[in-house]
Amino acid sequence: MPDAAADPRPDHRSEHWAAPRATSPLTATVSLPGSKSLTNRALVLAAVADGPSVVRRALRSRDTTLMARSLSAMGAHVDTSGEDWQVTPGELRGPAHVDCGLAGTVMRFVPPVAALATGDVSFDGDPHMRNRPVGEVLTALRGLGVDIDDAARGALPFTVRGGGSVRGGTVVLDASASSQFVSALLLAGARYDEGVDVRHDGKPVPSQPHIDMTTAMLRAHGVEVDDSTPNRWSVAPGPVRAVDHLIEPDLSNAAPFLALAALSGGSVTVRDWPASTTQAGDALREILALMGCEVEMVDVPDASSGRGLRVTGPERLQGLDYDLHDVGELAPAVTALCALAEGPSHLRGIAHIRHHETDRLAALATELGALGAEVVEHPDGLSLRPAPLHGGVFHTYADHRMAHAGVIVGAAVDGVLVEDVATTSKTFPDFAGFWAGLLGPGADERG
Ligand SMILES: O=C(O)C1=C[C@@H](OP(=O)(O)O)[C@@H](O)[C@H](O)C1
Ligand SMILES: C=C(OP(=O)(O)O)C(=O)O
Secondary structure, rough: OOOOOOOOOOOHOEEEOOOOOOOOOOOEOOOOOOEEEHHHHHHHHHHHOOOOOOOOOOOOHHHHHHHHHHHOOOOOEEEEEOEEEEEOOOOOOOEEEEEEEOOHHHHHHHHHHHHOOOOEEEEOHHHHHHHHOHHHHHHHHOOOOOOOEEOOEEEOEEEEEEOOOOEEEEEEEOOOOHHHHHHHHHHHHHOOOOOOEEEEOOOOOOOHHHHHHHHHHHHOOOOOOOOOOOOEEEOOOOOOOOOOOEOOOOOOHHHHHHHHHHHHHHHEEEEOOOOOOOOOHHHHHHHHHHOEEEEEEEOOOOOOOOHHHEEEEEOOOOOOOOEHHHHHHHHHHHHHHOOOOOOOEEEEOOOOHHHHOOOOHHHHHHHHHHHHOOEEEOOOOOEEEOOOOOOOEEOOOHHHHHHHHHHHHHHHOOOEEOHHHHHHOOOOOHHHHHHHHHHHOOOOOOO
């Protein structure tokens, strides 16, 4: 496949993709690529583990390729040639450079690993990445005994001057801007001399399922984690056992596909939807049911697990009043669907998504508004009222989930042109090809 981490299309922002329409109720069964969040945690844990391991059915996308490269640059051996990625830990060392691209997981999860290396590890990323917050992680690492050079004070670019070991201990931070600050310190913390005891002080931490994913995966590696006190997480010092992981399909990236069922009155089944999971995308079951969809786990004979999630769209799509604080990464797709609903919607609790790949509240209000939607932007969310939509250009701000929002509206409205649909490569290889294949003539079965 092409080099996913380097962007081969210097003028890609000017490309406009005519989003295909779903002109009749769509029936499809899909297999989706693996979870970004599970893959990147599995890679980090494998690199600091006590032996080789395999990340099975790893997601191959820009974010995961950048993670694999950053760990390789520091001395781990990551073989990404097959569907199952083989990771052999090595002595962590600098000098090394980490390109974070636009991956929050790389910018936040890798510095605590780099602190264990001997030598300098420098970090930079895409232009917008310099605006995404990371200062709380850097300040916390300093408090744990790590030397960091960040002339920009709390943002990219910065250099972690690894000393080969980290003292660790107790640290207080404000993780209200991103749950990834907490996950970052926990993922490497067992390798610190005193482990790590992270305390949050500030407004509520968003994206709780992602912290649960971190603690569950640490425990699977034999790490002792205490999360029994709210806003406090302790990781005991000790080895990180090498464990193989089988990566689940990315349930947040299922959103646009399930939205197709919801908006067309058809039926979309996602193969191998896990029976239980820490993925935030599992909340789609509740969200889509509240919008009037029928949502059920069904037998899917050709799925690896024999099961899948089927969503059948209603005759009339209902509006949604919902707090997305825990599952903010679903906001773009859910907002797009709300713009197509027959009743008003209010999405709340997501001030933090202003720090995602772009200011998603502003971007959604602007782009949906430009297509005729009645959207009001609030400090922590959006409200929408039903309005007739029309075609036009949907700008994506280098944000994969903005592209998802654009194609959802484009499936229901004539003449929607999605700018830079290839930005979806952040977490989904060939999203546009997959999407067009589903909506093209005679494409009832996919995957
Ligand atoms: O840890 C993770 O894998 C993620 C945590 C969440 O970040 P925030 O807490 O910054 O929303 C989520 O939105 C992001 O897509 C992935
Ligand atoms: C917020 C997201 O990504 P990141 O991991 O870059 O924070 C996202 O994928 O919605």
